[in-house]
Amino acid sequence: MSAPVVRAFGSRAVLAVAAVLALAPVLFLVSLSLRGVDDISNGGWLPTRVRWDNWPAAFDTVPLARMLANSWLIALGATLLTVLVAVPTAYLTARGGRRGQRLYSVLLAAYCAPPVIAVLPLYFLLKSVLGLALVDGLANVPVAVWLLDGFVRRVPRELEEAGWVDGLSVVAGVRRVVLPLVLPGLVAASLVCFFLAYNEFLFAVSFAQSPSAQPLTVGLSLFQGDRTVQFGQQAAASLVAIVPVYLLAVAAQRLLIGGLSQGAVK
Amino acid sequence: MPLWLAVPAVVSLLVIAGYPTVVGIALAFTNSSLARPLRSFAGFDNFVAAAESVAFAGSLLRSAVFAVLATALSVVAGVAAAVALDARGGRFGLLGTVLLLPMVTPPVSVGVAWKLLLAPVGGAFTGLWDALGIAGFNPLGSGVGAFSTLLVMHAWQWTPLVTLLVYAALLGVPAELREAAALDGAGWLRTLRSVVGPQVAPSVLAVAVLELVIAFKVFDLIVVVTSGGPGVSTTVASFEVFRTAFRGSFEVGTAAAETLLLGLVVGVVLAVAGLVTRRVRDADR
Numbered sequence: 001m002s003a004p005v006v007r008a009f010g011s012r013a014v015l016a017v018a019a020v021l022a023l024a025p026v027l028f029l030v031s032l033s034l035r036g037v038d039d040i041s042n043g044g045w046l047p048t049r050v051r052w053d054n055w056p057a058a059f060d061t062v063p064l065a066r067m068l069a070n071s072w073l074i075a076l077g078a079t080l081l082t083v084l085v086a087v088p089t090a091y092l093t094a095r096g097g098r099r100g101q102r103l104y105s106v107l108l109a110a111y112c113a114p115p116v117i118a119v120l121p122l123y124f125l126l127k128s129v130l131g132l133a134l135v136d137g138l139a140n141v142p143v144a145v146w147l148l149d150g151f152v153r154r155v156p157r158e159l160e161e162a163g164w165v166d167g168l169s170v171v172a173g174v175r176r177v178v179l180p181l182v183l184p185g186l187v188a189a190s191l192v193c194f195f196l197a198y199n200e201f202l203f204a205v206s207f208a209q210s211p212s213a214q215p216l217t218v219g220l221s222l223f224q225g226d227r228t229v230q231f232g233q234q235a236a237a238s239l240v241a242i243v244p245v246y247l248l249a250v251a252a253q254r255l256l257i258g259g260l261s262q263g264a265v266k
Numbered sequence: 267m268p269l270w271l272a273v274p275a276v277v278s279l280l281v282i283a284g285y286p287t288v289v290g291i292a293l294a295f296t297n298s299s300l301a302r303p304l305r306s307f308a309g310f311d312n313f314v315a316a317a318e319s320v321a322f323a324g325s326l327l328r329s330a331v332f333a334v335l336a337t338a339l340s341v342v343a344g345v346a347a348a349v350a351l352d353a354r355g356g357r358f359g360l361l362g363t364v365l366l367l368p369m370v371t372p373p374v375s376v377g378v379a380w381k382l383l384l385a386p387v388g389g390a391f392t393g394l395w396d397a398l399g400i401a402g403f404n405p406l407g408s409g410v411g412a413f414s415t416l417l418v419m420h421a422w423q424w425t426p427l428v429t430l431l432v433y434a435a436l437l438g439v440p441a442e443l444r445e446a447a448a449l450d451g452a453g454w455l456r457t458l459r460s461v462v463g464p465q466v467a468p469s470v471l472a473v474a475v476l477e478l479v480i481a482f483k484v485f486d487l488i489v490v491v492t493s494g495g496p497g498v499s500t501t502v503a504s505f506e507v508f509r510t511a512f513r514g515s516f517e518v519g520t521a522a523a524e525t526l527l528l529g530l531v532v533g534v535v536l537a538v539a540g541l542v543t544r545r546v547r548d549a550d551r
Contacts, residue, residue: 003453007353015347015351085278089275092271116503116504120522122286201372216374242375
């Protein structure tokens, strides 16, 4: 066999293994969620008989519907806040010369610190649930700025300058010239921040202590019976959390990949 | 440029970094409870308590080891997948999206999925363990086993980030460079090592630093999968700080002292990583 054939075969083999590894744990959850107690303890990958009762049972055991709604509210609120802060900030870091660079560095440094450092002080500040979207939103600002900065940099300065000559203020220029051009990046950054806020656990488990306000991540962590009886329900509940983000990721695939890979590594 | 554009950024930084640092330092040097913070000055008592806590002292090292090994694992696997994607040619497409899915999975669900996958009863590998003569094998049963399993779970989630960013960097390598190498008689592997490799090295290093940062934050997985056990074998620093502050005795002052020490360790590791990155980058020029 010639070298290119070996290479083509080898690369496909590596990718096939990677795809199986990426999907296997979640597919196993699907299988578990469709099996009865005996079927689960017999082991194996596939259900011997498909049954759906784990799904309604999971919604009865913990208030999953409520938690799913909480997760979405928190993630949407947080993302909105992140975007509102990140747009002017990314404009500054990309166009603000040395001061902008410094702001960029400080933001990245803030992102590097383990978030557990902020938990105690913020606990004293908030002690409430309303703050969760606020904290998640602000905590994701460095990520959004990091992604957006590269997009703003690629907007030709001349376009903005032409706008200024036509009498636009700097802020109006950002809104009417820069923003439309960085829209793909903005959508990608919003998606990433939505995922981060939706998946967030540390702040959620610290601040959202009343069950009615807990997002799904906290609910799932409480859903911990070591008995096999609960496996099917646990699997179903985990999938309730996973399905929306997977659908969103697949639907917005191109934007997400473009936004992450273009903005990030410079 | 209107300066007030910086107001949102400054307010955010104050809330997520400035205020926590100031209050953290204040808490670390005082006696506090969750109900009544900052009761009286405590000098270095909280730091002494942190140093004397067996669980915490070891957890700093465990966090650093976890971060370094998880980074190594994800970078190696992610670069391999990116090179394979690049060699396959064509679009990122559906396959690429499948490879990215672990990254958007809620870490709590990742923990549940893997825990069920590896369960000694009802798990996916019980048949395999039986066949190997180790029936009832539980990878989470021993300290080393649990730590390694968590490393694999974390790498499962964060390898896709490496794949994506390194693949993007590979696409950025000018085609002329590869063609020139081919004309000079270099094979695929030789071109990869001597021409493409140096081109994407800065991106790989940048991703590695990012992975290091993310691995230091690991918390959800520990809570869901092991709760820091067996013993303290998987008690990483962020988990131990959280436990000191909120579970058990609510030792707020000690927890604050611990967060400062953790911040210091993370800072040192990242500074070393930054130094290495700069060395490599400068050596290229």
